Amino acid sequence: MKIVKIILSICLLLLTGCWDQQMLKDDRLAYVIGYDLSSEGMIQSTTVLLKVSGLPADKSEISEVHTATGFTSRHTRDITDREVPGKLSASKLRMLLIGEDMAKQGVYPLLDVYYRDPKSALNSKVAIVKRSAHDLIATKTKSTQINGEFNKLIKSGEKRTVVPTVNLELICTHMLDPGEDFAVPYLTQHDTNPVIEGIAMFNDDKMMGVLNSEDSLMYLLMKNKLAKTASLTLEVDKNEAQKPYNYIALDFQRVKRKLNVSVDGYKQIKVLLDLKVKVTAIEYPKDHLYLNRTLEKLDQKLSQDLTHKAEAVVRQMQDCNHDGLGIGRRIIAYYPNTWKKLNWEEDYRNIEIIPKVTVEIVNHGIVN
Amino acid sequence: MGFFQKMFSNNPRKSSSISKMPVLTPQPLLPNIQENINYVKEALFHTDDLIHQTLSIPGYNSEFLFLYSMCDQKKIRDEILKPISDHRHLDQELKEILIDMRANKHDDLENVIDLLVKGNAVLFIEGFTECYVIEVRSSHERNVAEPSNEKTVEGSHAGFVESLTINLQLVRKHIENRNLVVRRYKLGKQTRAETVLIYLNNLANPELIDEINERLRSINADNITSTEFIEEYIEDTSLSPFPQLLHTERPDRVIANLLEGRAALLAEGSPTALLMPVTFFSFYQSPDDYYFRSFSGSFIRFIRIVSFVIAICLPAYYIAVVSFHYEVIPQDLLLPIKSSIEHIPYPPILEALFMELTIELLREAGIRLPGPVGQTIGIVGGLVIGDAVIKAGLVSNAMIIVVALTAISSFVVPSHEMSSSVRILRFPVMIGASLFGFFGIVYSLMMILIHLCSLHSFGTPYFAPVAPFRLKDWKDMIIRFPQWKLNQRSNDPAPQKLSQEGYSGEGHHGDDQAE
Numbered sequence: 001m002k003i004v005k006i007i008l009s010i011c012l013l014l015l016t017g018c019w020d021q022q023m024l025k026d027d028r029l030a031y032v033i034g035y036d037l038s039s040e041g042m043i044q045s046t047t048v049l050l051k052v053s054g055l056p057a058d059k060s061e062i063s064e065v066h067t068a069t070g071f072t073s074r075h076t077r078d079i080t081d082r083e084v085p086g087k088l089s090a091s092k093l094r095m096l097l098i099g100e101d102m103a104k105q106g107v108y109p110l111l112d113v114y115y116r117d118p119k120s121a122l123n124s125k126v127a128i129v130k131r132s133a134h135d136l137i138a139t140k141t142k143s144t145q146i147n148g149e150f151n152k153l154i155k156s157g158e159k160r161t162v163v164p165t166v167n168l169e170l171i172c173t174h175m176l177d178p179g180e181d182f183a184v185p186y187l188t189q190h191d192t193n194p195v196i197e198g199i200a201m202f203n204d205d206k207m208m209g210v211l212n213s214e215d216s217l218m219y220l221l222m223k224n225k226l227a228k229t230a231s232l233t234l235e236v237d238k239n240e241a242q243k244p245y246n247y248i249a250l251d252f253q254r255v256k257r258k259l260n261v262s263v264d265g266y267k268q269i270k271v272l273l274d275l276k277v278k279v280t281a282i283e284y285p286k287d288h289l290y291l292n293r294t295l296e297k298l299d300q301k302l303s304q305d306l307t308h309k310a311e312a313v314v315r316q317m318q319d320c321n322h323d324g325l326g327i328g329r330r331i332i333a334y335y336p337n338t339w340k341k342l343n344w345e346e347d348y349r350n351i352e353i354i355p356k357v358t359v360e361i362v363n364h365g366i367v368n
Numbered sequence: 369m370g371f372f373q374k375m376f377s378n379n380p381r382k383s384s385s386i387s388k389m390p391v392l393t394p395q396p397l398l399p400n401i402q403e404n405i406n407y408v409k410e411a412l413f414h415t416d417d418l419i420h421q422t423l424s425i426p427g428y429n430s431e432f433l434f435l436y437s438m439c440d441q442k443k444i445r446d447e448i449l450k451p452i453s454d455h456r457h458l459d460q461e462l463k464e465i466l467i468d469m470r471a472n473k474h475d476d477l478e479n480v481i482d483l484l485v486k487g488n489a490v491l492f493i494e495g496f497t498e499c500y501v502i503e504v505r506s507s508h509e510r511n512v513a514e515p516s517n518e519k520t521v522e523g524s525h526a527g528f529v530e531s532l533t534i535n536l537q538l539v540r541k542h543i544e545n546r547n548l549v550v551r552r553y554k555l556g557k558q559t560r561a562e563t564v565l566i567y568l569n570n571l572a573n574p575e576l577i578d579e580i581n582e583r584l585r586s587i588n589a590d591n592i593t594s595t596e597f598i599e600e601y602i603e604d605t606s607l608s609p610f611p612q613l614l615h616t617e618r619p620d621r622v623i624a625n626l627l628e629g630r631a632a633l634l635a636e637g638s639p640t641a642l643l644m645p646v647t648f649f650s651f652y653q654s655p656d657d658y659y660f661r662s663f664s665g666s667f668i669r670f671i672r673i674v675s676f677v678i679a680i681c682l683p684a685y686y687i688a689v690v691s692f693h694y695e696v697i698p699q700d701l702l703l704p705i706k707s708s709i710e711h712i713p714y715p716p717i718l719e720a721l722f723m724e725l726t727i728e729l730l731r732e733a734g735i736r737l738p739g740p741v742g743q744t745i746g747i748v749g750g751l752v753i754g755d756a757v758i759k760a761g762l763v764s765n766a767m768i769i770v771v772a773l774t775a776i777s778s779f780v781v782p783s784h785e786m787s788s789s790v791r792i793l794r795f796p797v798m799i800g801a802s803l804f805g806f807f808g809i810v811y812s813l814m815m816i817l818i819h820l821c822s823l824h825s826f827g828t829p830y831f832a833p834v835a836p837f838r839l840k841d842w843k844d845m846i847i848r849f850p851q852w853k854l855n856q857r858s859n860d861p862a863p864q865k866l867s868q869e870g871y872s873g874e875g876h877h878g879d880d881q882a883e
Contacts, residue, residue: 013803014799014803016803017802017803017804017808018802018803020692020805021691021692021805022691022692022694023690023691023715023716024689024690024691024694024697024705024706024709025690025706025709025710025711025712027694029702029706050702050703050706052703052706052707052710091694091695092694092695092697092699092702094699119695121695148699148700151699
């Protein structure tokens with residue numbers, strides 16, 4: 001009897017298996033998905049499948065691209081799945097590209113399906129494409145196969161402090177947070193290649209504006225998000241005959257940020273942003289950096305320039321109603337009563353943000 | 369139902385016949401030589417290798433008997449014929465001749481027959497009430513060479529042989545201690561195999577010895593020919609995949625374990641000693657760990673424990689990943705894996721079973737074939753099949769790597785029985801993984817862990833010192849501390865004395881090595 005029970009229970013166990021199997025060899029993996037607003041207000045999706053060179057006979061060098069138009073992103077995926085031989089899976093998605101028009105309407109409806117599906121790749125990168133995501137993908141796939149290209153481009157941008165390190169998961173919290181906003185990389189096209197143009201600033205889930213790649217560096221420094229390296233070329237002189245002598249290139253070593261939010265009475269919000277940066281002069285043809293006088297002069301000049309830059313960036317952020325520094329979050333935390341009275345969507349534009357950058361050249365390379 | 373019961377019950381119909389063991393009554397010597405010889409011949413059913421020869425001792429009518437298959441002709445010449453011929457012309461007493469022969473007196477014929485079977489010659493002299501037994505056994509012993517299945521780089525290269533006397537000598541030589549006790553048993557109703565239990569009286573737990581003694585005495589079987597037979601009779605759980613007695617052919621391993629308070633079982637005709645009680649981790653310890661310095665010894669042992677995990681989990685993990693959770697594959701690895709399994713016609717579990725079967729076949733074929741041919745098979749199997757199977761698209765590249773790595777790790781285990789258990793154990797884990805993914809792996813590993821924790825070896829916990837937990841014994845588990853740090857014996861055999869080492873070496877190892 002015991003034996004029969006054991007055999008029965010083993011059989012039961014074995015018969016219940018395999019129901020949620022998803023075979024890697026049977027699935028077709030979407031690597032890059034682009035969303036655009038189609039002319040009728042529908043969503044057009046462009047899906048690039050991972051190119052797998054399985055059989056030697058299969059020699060084509062171009063990635064498989066499928067385009068579908070539907071009401072929601074899930075709808076377009078279902079339509080695409082009908083075209084694709086094998087089961088379409090987005091669980092290894094690397095890159096999500098969203099067309100600018102689509103982004104201006106709001107991205108949450110697009111991304112909702114990714115947040116609900118437990119198998120979706122939340123570490124996939126997100127970027128906004130100037131004009132149409134479909135065109136960018138289509139021109140790129142005509143010449144070569146797309147596997148990790150977009151992803152690698154964004155990652156190198158992150159390392160150089162050009163774009164913020166974000167992915168599907170990280171932007172979700174900020175998208176739903178009234179006190180902080182997110183920014184994602186902004187791509188454009190140069191010949192057939194995608195190029196990082198800067199970053200797209202969001203308010204809630206709607207794209208509001210763009211910062212170019214030099215401003216985005218400033219933006220990230222103000223957010224205290226210095227990555228591995230960050231370099232910036234600035235004009236420090238105007239009078240030299242030979243153009244290169246007018247410029248200095250800086251490599252940011254360390255950033256110390258102090259963000260001080262103070263509330264005076266009713267709606268009088270003042271933000272002091274104090275940035276202390278230590279830089280290396282990696283290019284300065286004019287030289288004489290060993291002289292303390294030159295250094296001091298340069299430090300002063302650079303501090304002034306960068307403060308101006310920072311002010312410009314802050315102005316753009318406020319114009320776009322983009323609270324990338326998370327000032328709202330600080331007010332929620334430290335001044336909850338003030339926050340209740342505020343209408344952040346309106347009042348953010350009017351608060352006073354005073355950036356101040358102090359530059360110190362600590363290193364000028366191995367030449368003397 | 370009845371069928372299963374019959375299949376698995378332990379022969380209930382015959383259990384009543386235990387008491388029917390024939391007891392031989394002593395048979396005193398008969399007065400006549402011829403009668404004696406006839407009695408012996410009858411008792412041995414006129415076996416053809418029984419030889420009887422007449423001896424010409426002056427003044428006495430005498431004959432001697434021996435089994436020529438068991439006796440050394442040279443010894444017969446030297447021990448029996450030579451003393452007689454030496455004394456022929458002298459008027460010597462018979463007594464002197466017998467002393468020269470080194471003969472023993474016996475008067476029970478049944479006893480004499482037993483001795484005859486063991487390779488002694490029996491001398492009957494007309495008119496005597498006793499007969500004389502002379503030891504002329506031929507022996508063919510091989511050298512105490514290092515056992516081929518338990519090689520070590522350093523340390524003693526001696527190995528047990530098929531002779532119990534030599535084996536005991538090898539042990540005693542290293543433990544010159546009056547506490548070393550040898551208990552003798554005769555096991556098997558037909559074979560009467562001589563088996564000895566050895567232990568250190570001042571270390572081994574008396575309860576353990578009683579338990580072993582009881583289990584050995586309760587063996588009621590006809591055929592016991594070697595220690596491996598005894599194992600199944602005395603182990604705790606025969607239906608467990610894990611071995612509960614450690615086999616070894618190395619005297620140094622036996623000695624080390626005796627000194628930890630364990631007991632060893634040796635048998636005549638078997639070079640394998642059984643050590644008991646043991647824990648799971650004893651199977652992953654090799655004498656080499658102690659011969660190397662603590663650092664390298666620990667490293668090797670750690671690798672071995674890792675090999676256990678790899679051997680059990682790796683194929684299962686791979687199956688689970690490619691059929692359930694491919695999200696966990698790193699991005700850059702996805703493309704190679706995906707392209708290698710893209711056109712495989714079978715599900716991963718079949719792929720794995722096919723490759724595992726191939727490896728097992730190769731291994732078995734390699735063992736059975738004579739040396740040089742075995743290597744050829746290894747090459748043919750490993751290279752040709754491995755390569756062709758991928759080209760034919762039956763098995764993926766990744767699976768070959770996984771299976772090969774698994775096979776190698778299962779052979780790392782220093783103990784052969786544990787290695788085969790590990791090889792068997794990975795199949796349920798693989799099936800679990802193919803049905804339920806990671807959940808299946810966790811489930812089957814949990815079953816294994818529960819089993820390990822509940823297993824006992826001669827009353828001591830098998831999975832010590834993990835469960836029950838004892839931190840002090842971890843010093844000699846996954847890593848090996850320096851000898852001078854191992855102040856206490858491991859607690860699992862419950863030795864009478866825990867402390868094995870004082871503060872030797874602490875002084876000059878200085879403060880930087882402080883506890």
